[in-house]
Amino acid sequence: MTSALVGKRYYAIDAARIFCTILIVLMHCSSNSTGQPFPDATVAERSGALFFRAISEVANSELFFTVSIFLMAMVSTLRPSPYFAHVTKLGKRLLIPFLIWTLIYPFFTLYKASAFGYTDYQWTLLESFSFWAKAIFLGEGKYHLHFLPTLFLLALFLPLYKSAIRFPILGLILAPMLVTHHYLDDWLWSTFWDQKEILPYLLRLSKVLTYSGYGFAACAILGLMNRDLTQEQSGAILKFALFVFATFFIVKLTNFYQIAVTGDWGGRPGFSYYAHFLNPALGFLILMMLETRVNFRAMAKVSAYNYGVYLTHPLFLDVFEVMSRNWDMLPAIEVMGRFTFALTCSIIFTHLMGQSLKTGWIVGFDVKHIKPKQPVTAT
Numbered sequence: 001m002t003s004a005l006v007g008k009r010y011y012a013i014d015a016a017r018i019f020c021t022i023l024i025v026l027m028h029c030s031s032n033s034t035g036q037p038f039p040d041a042t043v044a045e046r047s048g049a050l051f052f053r054a055i056s057e058v059a060n061s062e063l064f065f066t067v068s069i070f071l072m073a074m075v076s077t078l079r080p081s082p083y084f085a086h087v088t089k090l091g092k093r094l095l096i097p098f099l100i101w102t103l104i105y106p107f108f109t110l111y112k113a114s115a116f117g118y119t120d121y122q123w124t125l126l127e128s129f130s131f132w133a134k135a136i137f138l139g140e141g142k143y144h145l146h147f148l149p150t151l152f153l154l155a156l157f158l159p160l161y162k163s164a165i166r167f168p169i170l171g172l173i174l175a176p177m178l179v180t181h182h183y184l185d186d187w188l189w190s191t192f193w194d195q196k197e198i199l200p201y202l203l204r205l206s207k208v209l210t211y212s213g214y215g216f217a218a219c220a221i222l223g224l225m226n227r228d229l230t231q232e233q234s235g236a237i238l239k240f241a242l243f244v245f246a247t248f249f250i251v252k253l254t255n256f257y258q259i260a261v262t263g264d265w266g267g268r269p270g271f272s273y274y275a276h277f278l279n280p281a282l283g284f285l286i287l288m289m290l291e292t293r294v295n296f297r298a299m300a301k302v303s304a305y306n307y308g309v310y311l312t313h314p315l316f317l318d319v320f321e322v323m324s325r326n327w328d329m330l331p332a333i334e335v336m337g338r339f340t341f342a343l344t345c346s347i348i349f350t351h352l353m354g355q356s357l358k359t360g361w362i363v364g365f366d367v368k369h370i371k372p373k374q375p376v377t378a379t
Contacts, residue, residue, distance in 0.1 A: 010225065011296035012287045014303035016067045019287075020059040021306045022343065025313045027056035028144065029339040033116075033321050038331040039263035047260045048332030052339075054256050058249070061147050062214060063280035064310075068151055069218040070284070073162055077222075083159065090155050093364075098148040100362055101311055102135050105142035108315060115322040130197060138204055142314050153208045154215055161215035164223055171220025171281075177213030178277050181206060217281040221288055231292065238289035245282045248275035307364025308350030309343065316345040 030053035032038050037053070038046045076086060106126055113122040125131045131140075139146035164170035184206040192199045224237070255272040259265060268276055290296075320341045329337065354365040 009300075010288065010291055011300055012291040012294075013067060013071065014299040015294075015296040016059075016063065016284055016287045017303045017306045018299050020063045020067065021309050023056045023059040024061065024064075024144070024310065025343050025346070026052055026335075026339050027060065028313065028317060029342065030056055030335050032331075032334075033325075037259050037263055037265060041263070041331050043260055043263075045331050046263060048330065049335045050256050050260050052332065052335050054253060057252065057276065058279070059283060060280060062211070062277060063283055064147060065151060065154060065211060065214045066218045066221075066281055066284045069155065069158065069161060069215045070222055072155055072158055073165065073219050073222050076158065077162070077165065086158065087156065090152060094148050094152045097307075097311060097362055097364060098139065098145060099136070102139070102141040102145060105145070105314065106131075106135065109142075109318065112318040112322055115325060134200060138200055140200070144310065144314055147310075150204070150208060150211070154211055157212055157215060161212070161219045164216045164219035165226060166223060168220035168223040171217040171223075174213035174217045174281055175274070175278065177210045178274055181210035181277075182273060184210065214281060218284070221281075221285055225288060225291075234289045234292065238286060238293075241282050241285045241289065245279055245286060248279050248282070251275040252279075304354075304365070305347055305350050308354065309346045311363055312349050313342045313346040315349075316342040319345075 030049055038049055041049075072086075072090075081089075106122075110119060110122055113119045135141035135145075137149065139149045185203060188199065188202050188206060192202060229237070251272050252275050255268055255276075258269075267273075317338060320338045324334070324337070327334075350363045353359045353363045
């Protein structure tokens, strides 16, 4: 371990976490109540909402995976611990809050189900063993909870990823891993499409194996930062990453044009698939190369709320949908109204929960640092 990381805090990481959280909330707001791209609206009306969706997909859960593994690798390099201790600590920080919210969300959904008339269906789910198995092992209790068990499984391979700290070129394995992911998913869907109980577990296994590429990419970026790059070197990397990122984003816009015309998500055909999944790692690389060029220091305290906002914002999305079910709004206005309401309420809720030792851990606050009426450090 060189001296580059000793006592070093990268505020660009805080920026990455904040951008990612905000944009994920925006992404979850950028469709109608059934998760579709407003198919009943006109192309012009739909395009307004899809503009926000395109912005939101600059960051997604793949960026969260990359940032999280970067932090784990940096901490484990500075403060080495036995593998079992690493797994135990990770399980406490990720899986305990995950299990709590896995129990909360399915029952809270009864509130929305009652308003929209599918209470019987929701109770049928709650009585199903298959539903609870998928909720616990796959994170399907609510659409965003999948991130936590997947991150836990990805982090189990941390000692393997750390080889990219010494040899950053290993981060390039992300590209072939995404090719493998695309191939395996297509094969699994075509082969097991009629086996609905086993298919989700096979798809998750494929995801964990191939998303290991993000772990290598994260550690490769850590390896670059550990080399104390000069302004000229980081500037060259920044220009290259920005150029490729912008090119990939243009490719993604061609996909959004098709969605706007058809009113259907339609998957990510052709190279737009790879542009979508490569940009998170490139986006994080760009932010890290901006570390010495942009003052991200003010984001340190705000980033304490990331985990809590991520965990709780679907509560307030459901509340907004119930409140606004009879409102007649343009898609873009609906998206921004839902986003503003969910983000604001989840920040307030996380702040209130984080004031107590008894509740702070539920929204991702590290209880060791909780002090009355003071900001605390997030997990």
